[in-house]
Amino acid sequence: GTDETPTFLEASYIALHTEDDQYVKKLPDGWYSSDGYGDKMRDYLKDWHERGDDRPFFAYLPFTAPHWPLQAPREYIDHYRGVYDEGPDVLRQRRLERLKALGMIPDSVEPHPVVAEEDEAKPWSELSPEEQKMSSTAMEVFAGMVECIDANVGKVVDYLASIDELDNTFVCFMSDNGAEGAAYEAYPLVKSGVLPHLQKYYDNSLENLGNYNSFIWYGPRWAQAATAPSRLYKAYTTEGGVRVPFLARFPTSVQTSPQVQAGAITDQFATVMDLAPTILDMAGLKHPAPTYQGREIVPMRGKSIYPWANGSAARIHPEDFIQGWETCGRAALRYGDWKIVYIPKPKGPERWQLYNLRNDPGEVHDLAENEPERMEVLLKLWDQYVLETGVIPLSPDLGEFLEAMDEQMKENVWMEFDYWKKGAREEPDKFTRKPLRFGGLQKTVKQF
Numbered sequence: 001g002t003d004e005t006p007t008f009l010e011a012s013y014i015a016l017h018t019e020d021d022q023y024v025k026k027l028p029d030g031w032y033s034s035d036g037y038g039d040k041m042r043d044y045l046k047d048w049h050e051r052g053d054d055r056p057f058f059a060y061l062p063f064t065a066p067h068w069p070l071q072a073p074r075e076y077i078d079h080y081r082g083v084y085d086e087g088p089d090v091l092r093q094r095r096l097e098r099l100k101a102l103g104m105i106p107d108s109v110e111p112h113p114v115v116a117e118e119d120e121a122k123p124w125s126e127l128s129p130e131e132q133k134m135s136s137t138a139m140e141v142f143a144g145m146v147e148c149i150d151a152n153v154g155k156v157v158d159y160l161a162s163i164d165e166l167d168n169t170f171v172c173f174m175s176d177n178g179a180e181g182a183a184y185e186a187y188p189l190v191k192s193g194v195l196p197h198l199q200k201y202y203d204n205s206l207e208n209l210g211n212y213n214s215f216i217w218y219g220p221r222w223a224q225a226a227t228a229p230s231r232l233y234k235a236y237t238t239e240g241g242v243r244v245p246f247l248a249r250f251p252t253s254v255q256t257s258p259q260v261q262a263g264a265i266t267d268q269f270a271t272v273m274d275l276a277p278t279i280l281d282m283a284g285l286k287h288p289a290p291t292y293q294g295r296e297i298v299p300m301r302g303k304s305i306y307p308w309a310n311g312s313a314a315r316i317h318p319e320d321f322i323q324g325w326e327t328c329g330r331a332a333l334r335y336g337d338w339k340i341v342y343i344p345k346p347k348g349p350e351r352w353q354l355y356n357l358r359n360d361p362g363e364v365h366d367l368a369e370n371e372p373e374r375m376e377v378l379l380k381l382w383d384q385y386v387l388e389t390g391v392i393p394l395s396p397d398l399g400e401f402l403e404a405m406d407e408q409m410k411e412n413v414w415m416e417f418d419y420w421k422k423g424a425r426e427e428p429d430k431f432t433r434k435p436l437r438f439g440g441l442q443k444t445v446k447q448f
Contacts, residue, residue, distance in 0.1 A: 004197065015064075032073055034065045034145070038152025042159045049163050056283070061156065066145035068180060068217035070210065076144035076151075077210045084139040087124035087132065089114070091139075092225035099229075104265055105361070111229030112240070112362040115347055116220040120183035124221070134206060138218040141210035167252040170282060174272065175244040181223030181233030231363040237325040237332035238341055238363055246270070250309060254282070257311030268316050269334075271323060273302030281306040324385035329394035333382040339363075340378045342398060351397065352379065 015033070017024040027036070041061045048057055065072070084091060092114070099105045127135065153173060160166040184190045198204065202215040209216060223233040227240035234241055250256050259266055280287055281304035289299035307313035317323075324333040331342040337358040344350045354368040354375050368375050385391065386399045393399040 032071075032148070034063050034148045034152050035073070037061060037063060038155045041156050045156070045159055045163075049165075058279070059156075061153070062176075063149050063152075065149055066142055068184075069215040070138055070141040070145060070217060071212060071214065072141050072144035072148055072210050074210070076147045077141050078144075079147060080140040080143040083143070084136040085132075087136070088139075088221040088225045089124055091222075092228050095225060096228055102265070105229060109229050110360065110362050110364050112231035112238075112364050114221060114224045115232055116183070116224075117186070117346060119186045121219045121221045130206075134209070135218070135222075137206060137209045138216050139222050141216070142218055142222070144210065170249070170251055170254075170279070172246065172248040172275070174246040178230070178233045178236070178241040178244060179223035179226040180217065181220040181227075182217070182235070183219045184217060229362045232343075232347060235328055235330070236343060236347065237327065237330045238343065239357070239361065241327075241330075242325055242332070248305075248309075254306075254310060256309055259311075260309045268308065269321060269323070270305060270316050271302060273300065274305050274316065275302070276300055277302045277304040278306050280304070322381055322385070324382060324389070324391075326391045326393075326398070329398070331382070331391075331393075331398050333378055333385055335378050335381055338374060338378060340368075340375065340382065342395070344395065350395075354378070 015027075017027070038061070041059060045057070045059065092111075096105070096109075096111060100107050100109075122131075124132065124135075157166060157171065160169055160171075185195065198215050203211070203213050204216060208214050220233065224240070227233050227243075230239035230243055232238045232240040248260070250260065258264065277287070277300050287300055289297050291297065303317055305316050308316045320336045322333070322335050325331065329344055330348075333340050334357070337356055339355050339357055341353045341355065341363065342348070342351070343353075352368060352375070353363075353366040354371055355363045355365070356367065357363075383399060386393065391399070
């Protein structure tokens with residue numbers, strides 16, 4: 001019964017769908033989300049076309065795949081039988097070589113070593129043949145999920161072509177984060193509550209993996225085959241968690257420059273926040289900040305890609321652009337080619353590290369001790385980012401946010417406030433307040 005569902009699964013054991021303002025009470029038999037979403041998007045576009053609506057459309061097609069639980073139609077999984085039998089290390093090396101051949105990474109790149117604790121995922125050579133087969137089959141299912149996404153994107157693109165609208169449409173595709181590498185079987189919460197639940201209600205036998213009543217994930221070693229040469233994967237602010245593939249196809253009415261024409265590859269920095277400014281720019285519209293319909297609104301933080309795409313600008317962002325990230329107590333800030341990263345233990349040293357991404361895209365060589373002045377500049381910029389965006393640091397090393405906020409806000413920051421009070425009581429030395437680092441920000445940046 002639902003009363004037995006572990007907390008960990010409460011948000012994922014049942015799929016809730018709505019259309020307009022109504023819950024979809026019953027999905028068709030044999031329904032699979034990627035196919036269902038692709039069909040629905042095509043139906044929406046058909047309706048738009050058949051009504052003769054001459055207004056431009058905006059279509060957002062997000063898939064829940066390839067998130068765990070790894071499940072896919074058999075016909076897609078079967079395309080990959082045996083492909084991954086040599087394990088994640090061999091796959092990682094093949095993909096690195098392919099990236100070099102495609103010109104996407106330099107031949108000299110130093111990939112970050114694979115990070116996986118013993119209780120998360122043993123080395124491939126230490127697995128039994130049965131364990132290897134279970135693991136490689138999970139990867140086959142994942143690959144089938146990805147191909148099914150590809151087929152459904154193709155379904156929508158083909159429909160646009162069939163009604164002579166593809167060349168009039170800006171199409172882009174991206175991943176929302178780095179590969180999912182968590183080894184949930186190593187989490188105490190999952191060990192005690194979730195695994196017994198899965199053993200009782202799901203069939204994770206080898207021959208059933210990938211079916212609707214299986215519930216699996218593939219772990220950190222396969223994830224790092226996908227994110228190499230970058231460090232780590234989803235939920236980390238290292239490049240493996242924040243650097244993702246992005247594809248774009250511009251309408252033929254847009255006079256694109258050679259750097260964005262068919263088949264071109266670029267390493268220009270861009271973020272998902274740049275998409276909305278780009279779409280508005282291409283449509284000839286302006287974002288209404290600072291006010292809209294009589295109320296104050298904040299401006300967009302992103303920057304339009306359009307001037308770079310049409311050749312009127314050399315770059316998307318200036319060379320000394322500043323971008324920050326924070327999630328789950330992990331943080332990073334980039335200033336041009338330089339990046340500071342904060343990763344708590346056990347995956348990191350639980351202190352700020354410094355990397356030059358132009359020379360070291362794998363974030364292998366920490367330059368924090370070699371470049372103390374540069375480190376201080378980026379730390380000041382991090383503090384500024386915290387203030388500008390309202391980040392609530394989950395570690396004292398990420399900022400003393402309580403002193404930087406208005407009094408009335410303090411009581412609402414319950415999670416970090418309680419965490420800080422508890423830590424201050426139990427480990428007063430670790431949680432001693434340090435002065436904020438905001439002084440001289442602009443002066444320091446300009447001089448540097």
